[in-house]
Amino acid sequence: MKAFEPAIIVTRPTGQARRLTELIEAATQAVYPSVRMVSLPLLTIIPKNDLALLTQLRTALHRATLIVFVSPNAIECAMRAVDDANSSWEQLVSPGVKIGVVGQSSQEALIRHGLTKECILVPAQNESDSDGLWKVLRTNITDWSKESVLIIKGEGGRETLIEQLRSVSAGLEILSIYLRVPLDLASPMWQSCAELDLRHTLWTLTSSEAVRHLGERCKEVNRIPRLAIENSSALCSHANIANAAQQIGFKNISVCEPRDESISQSAAAWLAEQVKRFP
Structure with a gap:
């Protein structure tokens, strides 16, 4: 045997x-x-860290009122890009900015980087996907005309949340900051x-x-x-x-x-x- x-x-x-x-x-x-x-x-995650992207990220973070990270990879690559730009999260992001994530793992990643739980919008554990996050965002935000939304993601992937944000005419900027190589x-x-x-x-x-x-x-x-x-x-x-x-x-x-x-x-x-x- x-x-x-x-x-x-x-x-x-x-x-x-x-x-x-x-x-x-x-x-x-x-x-x-x-x-x-x-x-x-x-999959292997390859961050993008060219000078043009770093400049675009700095500008986008500064004007955003809502920042959405689609995954822990997006968080890690963004934080690394902030470091590569010789800056800090506190310097680039306005006080009171809201942050949306699709799941608990992303929330934990943000907390490990020093962010407080109070500023993070996250769906319930049994709704950890883009639809769950959209439900939370609509509960917490009523006037999308006043929002400047930044989505930080990888190249490709699902665009459900992007389409939902466009449906309410939210001011939207999308940054792809990493590649997934099989x-x-x-x-x-x-x-x-x-x-x-x-x-x-x-x-x-x-x-x-x-x-x-x-x-x-x-x-x-x-x-x-x-x-x-x-x-x-x-x-x-x-x-x-x-x-x-x-x-x-x-x-x-x-x-x-x-x-x-x-x-x-x-x-x-x-x-x-x-x-x-x-x-």
Whole structure:
């Protein structure tokens, strides 16, 4: 009988994966100390930091009355750009500016950068998406003609919130400050996943775009190593991500809150169930 070798795959970009990996390791230690942790950054985040963008960001931050970050990546890249411009958030942003984010992870990222919780508009945990944020924004803002809205995002992505803001004729500026580069389909990093016992493997999935890229890799049945996910489990931080996971072939799917602590606790619960089931 094959040895019991459970594994958890963290698919976040390298820079963001460290904290989540550490939390999962801490949460799973008491459950099964020899669980294998695998890093597979399905996307790489590349900040844009050219002089023209830095100048545009400084100007846009100064005149904005509402700043919307679409993701933790947008926050980290923006804060890095502010540093690269030899400035500070306090110098560039007017007092009383409102900040909108789509989820708890982004709120936590802003707080780590020194912002107060009171200035952040965030939807409820069960509505952590652009529609949820739009609901919060409409509750807190009644006269859009007085608002200068800055959306900080990555290249591409969904434009639902942008369309909603345009529908109320809000003054709108959009800055794309990073690129998402998919992991090369021929990268040797895929080999570490192909070697796992997929019956006892958990994929932590926190991006629909990353899931779709994983699906592209799974379609390449003639590529070595071949990657099959049907018998493994997926832990998704949003229902939309779970839908994407189902579309590419995952059958064992669970959904948790997007916070790193929730993902790590859910991963530990999955592992406990695996230990219980293994004879």
